[in-house]
Amino acid sequence: MLIVSLFLFSGFISAQQEKYLRGVAAADLKDYTSAVDFFTEALKTSEIKPLCYMARGKAFVQMGKAEEAIKDFLEAEKLKPGIGSYELAKCYARQGNIENAVYYMRLHLESPYKVLESEIKKEDAFSNIEKFKDWKNLWQKEWYSKSEKISADANYMVNSGDNMEAVELINKELLHFPRAHELYIARARAFIALGNQRSALDDYNTALSLSKRNSEYFKERGILFSSLGRDKKAADDFTQALKIKPEMFELYLLRAEAYKRVEDFKQAIRDVELYLQFFPKSEEAMYVSGQVYYEYGEYAESIKRLTPLIEKNSKKPEYYQARGLAYFEIRELDAAIADFSQALDLNPELAETWHSKALARYYNGDKEGACRDWKRALELGSTSANDYLGMYCK
Numbered sequence: 001m002l003i004v005s006l007f008l009f010s011g012f013i014s015a016q017q018e019k020y021l022r023g024v025a026a027a028d029l030k031d032y033t034s035a036v037d038f039f040t041e042a043l044k045t046s047e048i049k050p051l052c053y054m055a056r057g058k059a060f061v062q063m064g065k066a067e068e069a070i071k072d073f074l075e076a077e078k079l080k081p082g083i084g085s086y087e088l089a090k091c092y093a094r095q096g097n098i099e100n101a102v103y104y105m106r107l108h109l110e111s112p113y114k115v116l117e118s119e120i121k122k123e124d125a126f127s128n129i130e131k132f133k134d135w136k137n138l139w140q141k142e143w144y145s146k147s148e149k150i151s152a153d154a155n156y157m158v159n160s161g162d163n164m165e166a167v168e169l170i171n172k173e174l175l176h177f178p179r180a181h182e183l184y185i186a187r188a189r190a191f192i193a194l195g196n197q198r199s200a201l202d203d204y205n206t207a208l209s210l211s212k213r214n215s216e217y218f219k220e221r222g223i224l225f226s227s228l229g230r231d232k233k234a235a236d237d238f239t240q241a242l243k244i245k246p247e248m249f250e251l252y253l254l255r256a257e258a259y260k261r262v263e264d265f266k267q268a269i270r271d272v273e274l275y276l277q278f279f280p281k282s283e284e285a286m287y288v289s290g291q292v293y294y295e296y297g298e299y300a301e302s303i304k305r306l307t308p309l310i311e312k313n314s315k316k317p318e319y320y321q322a323r324g325l326a327y328f329e330i331r332e333l334d335a336a337i338a339d340f341s342q343a344l345d346l347n348p349e350l351a352e353t354w355h356s357k358a359l360a361r362y363y364n365g366d367k368e369g370a371c372r373d374w375k376r377a378l379e380l381g382s383t384s385a386n387d388y389l390g391m392y393c394k
Helices: 015-028 032-045 049-062 066-079 085-094 098-109 117-122 133-138 146-159 163-174 181-194 197-210 215-227 231-244 250-261 265-278 283-295 299-312 317-329 333-346 351-363 367-379 385-392
Strands: none
Touching (some): 015 032, 015 049, 032 049, 049 085, 066 085, 085 098, 098 133, 117 146, 146 163, 181 215, 215 231, 231 250, 250 265, 265 283, 283 317, 299 317, 317 333, 317 351, 351 367, 351 385
């Protein structure tokens, strides 16, 4: 079995960042008290203090500790102007402090961290100050460029299913804004929805040539590469995204799946084990772990990973199917048959599970039962069952 150290972050996560990442994970799990403790520890030595202050401030907000949150956001703002302004505007708006809310929203809108106007309009924190003159006056100025507005409109169209209209709009506007990376991304998303993956990939490539450190773009292109069966390219993109933003935890699992498909099992195991150190109760990660160890030929370890998953959730037929396959490989045939049977109790329409159960029964000396199961598998559409019926059930 491969032993994985906490610090095996594929070479780009420092030990100093561990506490920060543990804090982010705790916050994701809504354990805000632990998150604050981790961020406080990270602040003692971390080279990413602005991010730590921001993350701890957001945890304080969730805990209802507004003043502590404001202090942290102000510290972040001192270290990296603009990074804390949006959260400060929200905090002050909740308190009804119009002057400070407007001041920090203005700083935010002038910063490179500016969020979409639609996101600001939907933010509940600002609902109680929208009627005030100073807030209305703030929005008299045009804070968003034409290309930013067109991108927002196009993404809205994509989300509404109007993909061709989005493509036509962007095609026209790219004549005027050929270096607007956000337009290429919006069109790529429309192309994906239209099934035009080749054109989507071209747009992602262009967007990343214009915005080389955008973790979200790398993530989206990586997912597209995976859908195209180009898993090595996908893994490379997920790696680039994680170098920029290592707290994108979902990418460790996506990269593990990509590595598994290219049979780089050691890297896949490193990624899934790393994820499990932060989210040890994640069913998805436990399942992926069992699958990776199975593909790697570590059948006993696969069973070891899948058993607590089944104890945690006994209603998923795929969990029993996966463990049954591992039992079959080590010729614990009674256990394999029991797992396949349980999977079929939960979903009797699984053709390949009927086929797997038939194989186990055949090797366990139950030819009659195996033939019945192969017949059922064939009825449900198993392509391989017909061959086995011809060979063993004449």
